[in-house]
Amino acid sequence: MKSKLQYIQISDFFTQNQTHFTELTLSYQLFGQPLGDAPVVLVNHALTGNSNVTGKNGWWSELIGEEKVIDTNVYTIIVFNIPGNGYDGFLIENYKDFVAADIAKLFLLGLEALKIKKLYAIIGASLGGGLSWEIVVQHPNITEHLIPIASDWKSTDWLIANCRVQEQFLENSKKPVHDARMHAMLCYRSPQSFKQKFQRSINDKLKIFNIESWLLHHGEKLQERFQLSAYKLMNQLLKTIDITKGEYNDLEVLKTITSKIHIIAVDSDVFFSAEENKETYESLKYIHPDVTYNEIVSPHGHDAFLIEYEKLNNILKEIFNPVKINKNEQIKA
Helix, strand or coil: CCCCCEEEEEEEEECCCCCEEEEEEEEEEEEECCCCCCCEEEEECCCCCCCCCCCCCCCCCCCEECCCCEECCCCEEEEECCCCCCCCCCCCCCHHHCCHHHHHHHHHHHHHHCCCCCEEEEEEECHHHHHHHHHHHHCCCCEEEEEEECCCCECCHHHHHHHHHHHHHHHHCCCHHHHHHHHHHHHHCCHHHHHHHHCCCEECCCCEEHHHHHHHHHHHHHHHHCCHHHHHHHHHHHHCCECCCCCCCCHHHHHHCCCEEEEEEECCCCCCCHHHHHHHHHHHCCCCCCEEEEEECCCCHHHHHHCCHHHHHHHHHHHHCHHHCCHHHHHHC
16 A cells, blocks of 8 residues: 655744744554544654655554554545655754654644544554644544553653663664664563563574674664664653643543543563553553553563564454444434
8 A cells, every 4th residue: 555755834833842843744644444534543753753654654553554443444544654754855863952842733733723623542652652642632632542552651761771771872882773672671571571582592593692783783774774863852851741731640631531541551661661551551541531451471571562473463353343333423423
């Protein structure tokens, strides 16, 4: 399934630190049904992802497509590129001007420009899940369903610490993207996942452990397709997810969300841990009428959202079951 990049011009944009942009270009792709003819699902991509979410090279093509759990025969799928991710050729050099809430604001302006007043669902994993939380806090009535996966409403101290290590690589290494990616892969997977995959085996050609050659491969692979300024910005956004805007434990803001909230965590995730997500669920269930918690059991850590498709399908089908959709009602909403 092919979908061309399309563009929206955002004028006079101020970030939270009051940096002014006369004009910013927001690129996006649409999949499935024509805009205006079907319920709309907003998908927010993760750190190295982009708007190409389905089809041959789509990063979530196991979940989104014809007769997949998010069925393009039923829904209109919209995916914005995070400005500065480089997929559309646009880069941002001063990455510290932006926090996650700024990107959420830009996405809402993009929806407004496209005259989308109501979404059926917002779904995103990792950084994309954090952006999803930020969007519903800024516009509590924008969607019927909020689905953050392997994510949370805030960056934890552990996550912020690892983002800082990443930043040190990106600022100081001779091979910044390569080396930062090698470290990041240790956060995205788990010791159990590595044991299951490598069993301390040796790469006979390189005379090193296979886990070492795997890390080097991922470093080189990302270095070939991802630009340094883009990685710096995505890392900055990851560590600045915070719907309370720095007011620790001020979860009053969650009361304003009217959408059904479906939290999906991974038991072996060390980046956005299941424990943190359970705490979020426990905080929410007393103040929100419709919140659920599901936990994917997997040895693969944070990256389970890119691996455990069958388990994700089983959770998501209850939300995206087309039998439950009254298309006309959604379009008029």
